[in-house]
Amino acid sequence: MPLVLSYPWAMDGRRTEGRDFQREWDADTANVERFQAGDEEAFEALVRSREREVYRTALRILGDPDDAMEASQETFIRVFRSLKAFRFEASFKTWVTGICINVCRNKLASAGQQMKRRSTGLTREDRGDGEELETPLPDRSPDPASVTLGLELKEALQRALLKLAPEHREIIVLRDIQDLDYDEIAAVISCPSGTVKSRLSRARQALREALEGIWP
Amino acid sequence: MTCEEIRNMIDREGALVTGDAQSHVHDCADCAETWRRWQEVQRGLRAFNEEETPAFLHTRIMAHVRDAEAKETEKKGAWLFGLKKIWAGPILVLFIGVVLGGYGVVQVFHNKKPEAQAPAAAQEGPTGKAKKDALPPKGTAPATALEDKHVPASQLPPVQVETAARPSAPSPAVQPGVAQGGAAPKEESADELFAPSPAAAGPPAAASRETLASRPSTQDTPEGAVAGNMAVRRQDTRDEAEKRAEPSGFAPSPTPSSSDDVSEVVCTLSSLSGSGPYITLQLPPQAAPPSGGIWMLEVTEDGGVRIQDALGKPLSAPVATVAAVVRPLHVPPGGYRLKRIS
Numbered sequence A: 001m002p003l004v005l006s007y008p009w010a011m012d013g014r015r016t017e018g019r020d021f022q023r024e025w026d027a028d029t030a031n032v033e034r035f036q037a038g039d040e041e042a043f044e045a046l047v048r049s050r051e052r053e054v055y056r057t058a059l060r061i062l063g064d065p066d067d068a069m070e071a072s073q074e075t076f077i078r079v080f081r082s083l084k085a086f087r088f089e090a091s092f093k094t095w096v097t098g099i100c101i102n103v104c105r106n107k108l109a110s111a112g113q114q115m116k117r118r119s120t121g122l123t124r125e126d127r128g129d130g131e132e133l134e135t136p137l138p139d140r141s142p143d144p145a146s147v148t149l150g151l152e153l154k155e156a157l158q159r160a161l162l163k164l165a166p167e168h169r170e171i172i173v174l175r176d177i178q179d180l181d182y183d184e185i186a187a188v189i190s191c192p193s194g195t196v197k198s199r200l201s202r203a204r205q206a207l208r209e210a211l212e213g214i215w216p
Numbered sequence B: 001m002t003c004e005e006i007r008n009m010i011d012r013e014g015a016l017v018t019g020d021a022q023s024h025v026h027d028c029a030d031c032a033e034t035w036r037r038w039q040e041v042q043r044g045l046r047a048f049n050e051e052e053t054p055a056f057l058h059t060r061i062m063a064h065v066r067d068a069e070a071k072e073t074e075k076k077g078a079w080l081f082g083l084k085k086i087w088a089g090p091i092l093v094l095f096i097g098v099v100l101g102g103y104g105v106v107q108v109f110h111n112k113k114p115e116a117q118a119p120a121a122a123q124e125g126p127t128g129k130a131k132k133d134a135l136p137p138k139g140t141a142p143a144t145a146l147e148d149k150h151v152p153a154s155q156l157p158p159v160q161v162e163t164a165a166r167p168s169a170p171s172p173a174v175q176p177g178v179a180q181g182g183a184a185p186k187e188e189s190a191d192e193l194f195a196p197s198p199a200a201a202g203p204p205a206a207a208s209r210e211t212l213a214s215r216p217s218t219q220d221t222p223e224g225a226v227a228g229n230m231a232v233r234r235q236d237t238r239d240e241a242e243k244r245a246e247p248s249g250f251a252p253s254p255t256p257s258s259s260d261d262v263s264e265v266v267c268t269l270s271s272l273s274g275s276g277p278y279i280t281l282q283l284p285p286q287a288a289p290p291s292g293g294i295w296m297l298e299v300t301e302d303g304g305v306r307i308q309d310a311l312g313k314p315l316s317a318p319v320a321t322v323a324a325v326v327r328p329l330h331v332p333p334g335g336y337r338l339k340r341i342s
Helices: A021-036 A041-062 A065-085 A092-118 A144-148 A153-163 A166-177 A182-189 A193-211 B003-013 B019-027 B029-048 B057-124 B128-134 B143-148 B222-245 B319-329
Strands: B265-271 B278-283 B294-299 B305-308 B334-340
Touching: A021 A041, A021 A065, A021 A092, A041 A065, A041 A092, A041 A166, A041 B057, A065 A092, A065 B057, A092 A166, A092 A182, A153 A166, A153 A193, A153 B029, A166 A182, A166 A193, A166 B029, A182 A193, A193 B003, A193 B029, B003 B019, B003 B029, B019 B029, B278 B319, B294 B319, B305 B319
Parallel strands: none
Antiparallel strands: B265 B278, B265 B334, B294 B305, B294 B334
């Protein structure tokens, strides 16, 4: 369901922190058009404008700086190969974020496969209500004792995020970290806005539960 | 509003979006604590978006993109090269097959076309009675049977008269009943050998039992060329038949063969120069050389005929009969070889 966004960063009360989103949008559009016209230097400007968001999104979803770097590189390789066919059915930012999410999903799936190969006993967890959770990512966070002894909120949040199911984690990242609105998120993860809202509610509840015992 | 509804609102909206919710949080310590914790979580999450990115992030991304594109280009080139390498052999084999197949098809057409046109050419030549006369008599095989089947000369059906030389004159100058075929002479032209004369337009003589698988004089046309080719092939066939009938070569058979019992024998009349007409005749056994033998004929300017055997001994007995057969053919004066092939 292609979603045409007239103004992806419509000023709906969300924080702008001095950024001129309309100007960013116009600059992205101009650079995309330049690239499609054959000016490959425009691609560098596009990377420069979106690389940090892409890296941070990947880092929060994957939880590892090296994996995030690889995902960022892979994302922009895909952008480079597909940008000629970009038709502005969504904003460039939304499009790039969608590619980044897909890359991260692939890496998580690959990591899950590798983990299954290493440990045959690790399967999907049963939450008790009949619903299975995805295989948890390897826990790279500090041990709970050190967290409860006063570790910063940031590290506690990262650990809690890594405990979430991937679809919950990515929707928290898109909404509460990247500050995308519901329509943008729906365009990124290719699902209806209603699904975005319900999934976001479940993701926040899961995050709150994951923080209990870690962050006082 | 209940505490459960407040928590659901925080999870769903991330904010207290109604006045009822705000007043409930103001009055409820547990919900106030929940709301405070959520606000801190939100600040922590948003702080993630202000994190420093690794140094040289842009450089590394761009380097990776360029490297990947270079590899992609190289991979495409390698794929194309590999494709060429893989297909080089089959393409070469296919090419050779096409060339050889095409050559074979051309050869088949080249060989079949004259055969297919020979009967038509034979029918196109004489007209009317002459055409009827051109047909071999009942019980005899057509001339083509002689060409296509390698039968011994003694088993060849009787053929009246057939000339294989190429006449130069067009149809009106062709004497009805005389075969006009095609092998072009090597040294003398057929025009010289068969120069049309006023008498040539006349009816055939009484000796013209000779009938012909005659063809029109159309050497200048494709059909004529085809007929010429046919005549060459016929001559080759006859030469083979002669070789089979004449194993001892030029020397005549010392004793008459039993074929003298038959009423007619087949002979060939060919110019001693090797380039003159090649005519097939049917002669009575008494007026023909012995089986496999050869006589020398000399046609004089006045149309007379002199005959010598292979040893040069003049023969007088068959002169009248042979002259009666040869004269209507209007062969040019000169030396000829009369060979019996059946």
